[in-house]
Amino acid sequence: QLVESGGGSVQAGGSLRLSCEASGYTFSSYCMGWFRQAPGKEGEGVARIDTISGATYYTDSVKGRFTISQDNARTTVHLQMRSLKPEDTAMYRCAAYALCDKWFPMESYYLAQGTQVTVS
DSSP, X not given: OEEEEEOEEEOTXXXXXXXXXXXXXXXXXXXXXXXXXXXXXXXXEEEEEETTTOOEEEOGGGTTTEEEEEOTTSSEEEEEEOSOOGGGOEEXXXXXXXXXXXXXXXXXXXXXXXXXXEEO
């Protein structure tokens, strides 16, 4: 089970931090990350981390503004979002998958319920 926290409403230029805890297991064999989906739009992979190598990947629109990290116990990943823009407004869903070399269709991932991020 993936349990998210964080999210909310913020003004443009502000920051938010999302966290995703893997309840009941360590995700050392998984790729962890976030998708986001705005109303009327397809889901978009935002950031992912290879929990074994620590390699991180970002979609171009968030590079330099978002940072994904994991805790030492490999039970929680965090997404620090800075310099937020209105176009970052979306439902953000923590995701887990076995492979991390590229983005796969969102429906391929084990997904959390989602947390709303609104930037005005």
